[in-house]
Amino acid sequence: MHFLAPWALVFLLTIPVIILFYLLKQKKQQQMVSSTLLWQKALADTISQTPWQKLRRNLLLFIQLLLALLLVLALTRPFLERDQQAGASFILLVDTSASMLTKEEGGTRMDLAKAEAEKLIKAQSSGTKFTLIGVGPVPEILSNQSDQHEVMDALQGMQPGYQEANLDHTLSLVSALLEKGTMAPVIFYSDGGVSSPEGPVGVKEFQYRRIGTREDNLAIGAFSWRDGPDGPVAMTRIDNYGVTEQEVTVNLLSEGQLQDVRVVIVKPGKPGYLFWPIPKQASYLEVYLEGNDALDLDNSAWLVPRKEDLSKALLVTEGNSFLELVLKLNPLLEVHKVKTEGYPGVKDQYDLYVFDGFWPEKPPDGQLLVFNPPASSGLIGESVGLVTEPLQPLPEQPLLDHVSWSDVHVATSKDVKLPTDGQALLKSGERTLLAVGKVDQVRAAVFGFDLHQSDLALRAAFPILIQNLTHWLLPGVNPTETQxxxxxxxxxxxxxxxxxxxxxxxxxxxxxxxxxxxxxxxxxxxxxxxxxxxxxxxxxxxxxxxxVNFMSPQESQVKPVIHLMLGKKDLNVEVSTKVIWELWPWVVLTALLLLAVEWWVYLRGH
Known part of the structure; x- marks a missing residue:
């Protein structure tokens, strides 16, 4: 509670005056009588005339003192503040990025943001429309109605995610929601750690409500491994986003079992590094920080120190060095080569079979990459001849990404029949030169021409094309995303x-x-x-x-942003718009009621 006229407190001096009047008040008049019968009564009255005895059990006095206090309180014009905005609608933006999980005042920043937004909602009159939007990597409209209870239910159901917030995308959505000429206040509850727009913003009434105060935070900024002289070594980088030097205990676990504990001192803005020998046969590691910093999410990380398994490929050719070399460029492909007459003696199973001018009597179970197949394969048509028309690659085909055909020439080619669910990737007129699809339920990529009858193997497009096709045939030859x-x-x-x-x-x-x-x-x-x-x-x-690790410098930097930039506009922390609710009319009404009580007590006493 606040006061518009605190100087009126000087009238509290009337209270001791009222008490003084009661002390000086003489209640009895002296009267001479010819008897000693009333002597004891007169003696008792004389004792009761001592100053403080006159104040005992005097209800009228206490009523008058309370009345005086109320009148003085009314003169000071007391008031309360509450959030209030003018307008029939509001757009409330709530940051749902990971930094809103920062611990604040026994809860999180998300809890504080919800409380602030709820106060604003409750302060509005019924019928006010609220649009509630969660600000994450992609904005999400959670509520768009006038029912305050429904809006608050949607608000309480909001939870932070694990990504950064993109305010630019959100403001584009807000601009689309606002009709031309509509003046709805847009209020953003956030700690300010968001991706904000650099250009002009089409939202006029934008207010930024800063949430949170803490800025002390340690984070695991990296957790990786490499081969060392004595075996594989894991590296942990610890970042200090606070303003003071921090000592932190770091624990390393191998497959859930505690392996090592170390203490490191990390200065602000300067990372600390720890190196750990990786136990043999460890399938995964975990590292976590002990302590009570602002954000727990970035205190743990996991690592899978595993080398990639190789996929086996069998190249069947009479001698194609170009094809052999381009296959060996893939570090995750183990290439074996055999001549056509040696294929029947192959006993091992392979993930990929590359046939160059060859086709077996019985197709293998692995995926197929075929060049210049014979007629017995059933993969080509009867049309075989010179390629005279320009090459026509299939547009916007991912398998042809970064493959340029402008300097590629093909002398002769067979017409490839489209396999099951097939697709022609390269054509010349009506003739298909390259197609992909399924042959006997296995994936296959079929070239209708011999590499020696073209200059494809001499062009930069060749290794790119083979890499794309190998990835499609064997998704496993792409590096496994273990991190x-x-x-x-x-x-x-x-x-x-x-x-x-x-x-x-x-x-x-x-x-x-x-x-x-x-x-x-x-x-x-x-x-x-x-x-x-x-x-x-x-x-x-x-x-x-x-x-799956959380490592985000933007979100780990939990210090709230005071100046949020929207384009070239610098938004300082917006102070809530308050409405003053004066209490003096209610105080005066209470005083009048008390005055009536005083009159009744006075009459009853007489």
């Missing part, structure tokens, strides 16, 4: 002939990914932690750990 940053799309490495793919989250909950195939890329729906992929092929299970 994933939270929120970034990532793709599981799936071996050929896999029947089922599952993913187990850090709590052990099963997430079914396939079938159907292909597997959709995982996104920010997952939380940081150690996941396990499960691939089932003919009843056999293959388990692989995947580390």
């Amino acid at each position: 994933v940053k939270i929120g970034t799309p990532w793709e599981l490495r799936v071996r050929p002939q896999v029947d089922e793919v599952n993913l187990y989250d850090p709590d052990g909950q099963k997430i079914s990914l396939a079938p159907p195939f292909p597997i959709m890329k995982a996104t920010d729906k997952f939380s940081p932690g150690l996941y396990t992929s499960e691939q089932i092929s003919k009843g056999k299970k293959e388990l692989s750990p995947i580390a």
Whole structure:
């Protein structure tokens, strides 16, 4: 409670005056009588005339003192403040980035933001429309109605994510929501650690309500590994985003078992580094910081120190050095070569079979990359001849990304028949020179020409094209993403002939990914932690750990931003618009009621 006229407190001096009047008041008049019968009574009255005895059990006095206090209080014009905005509608933006999980005042910044927004909602009259938008990497409209209870339910259901907030995208949405000429206040509850627009902003009434005060935070900025002279070594980088030097205890776990504990001192703005020898056969490591800094999310990280498994490829050729060299450029592909007459003696199974001018009597189970197939393969038509028309690559085809055909020439080619679910990637007139699809339920890429009848192998497009096709044929030859940053799309490495793919989250909950195939890329729906992929092929299970880590310098920098920039506009922290609610009329009404009580007490006493 505040006062508009605190100088009126000087009238409190009337209270001792009232008490003084009571002390000086003479209640009895002297009267001479011819008797001593009343002597004892007169003696008692004489004792009661001592100053403080006159104030005992005097209800009228206390009523008058309270009345005086109320009148003085009314003169000071007391008032209360509450949030109040003018307007029939509001657009409330609430930051849902990871930094809103920062601990503040027994809760989190998200709790503070909810409380601030709820106060504003309750201060409005019924019928006021609220549009509630969560500000994350992509804005999300959570409520757009006039029912305060529904809006507050949506507000209380908001939870921070694990990514950064993009205010630029949100303001584009807000601009679209606002009709031309509409003046609805836009209020943004955030700590200011967001991606804000650099250009002009089409939102006029924008207010920034800063949330939080803490700025002390330590974070694991990197957790990686490399081969060292004495074996693999893990490196941990610890960043100090605060303003004071911090001593922190760092724990290393190997497959859930405590392996090492170290203490490191980290200065502000200067990272601290720790190096750990990796135990043999360790499938995963975890490192975490002890302490009570502002944000817990960035105090843990996981690492999978695993080298990639190689996929086996068999090249069947009479001698094609270009093809052999380009296949060996892939470090995750183990290439074996055999001549056509030696193929029947091959006993091992391969993930990829590359046939150069050859086709076996019985197609293998692995994926196929075929050049210049014979007629017995059933992969070509009858049309064989010179390629005289320009090459026509299929536009916007991912398998042809970064492949330039402008300087590629083909002398002669067969016409490739499209396999099951096939697609022609390269044509010349009506003739198909390159196609992809399925042959006997395995993936196949078929070239209708001999590499020696073209200059493709001499062009920069050749290794790029083979890499793209190999990736499509064997997704496993792409490096396994065992280290994933939270929120970034990532793709599981799936071996050929896999029947089922599952993913187990850090709590052990099963997430079914396939079938159907292909597997959709995982996104920010997952939380940081150690996941396990499960691939089932003919009843056999293959388990692989995947580390999903939260490492974001923007979110770990938890210090609230005082000056939020919107384009060239510098928004200082917006002080809440307050409305004054004066209390003196209610005080005066109470005083009048008390005056009536005083009159009644006075009359009753007489």
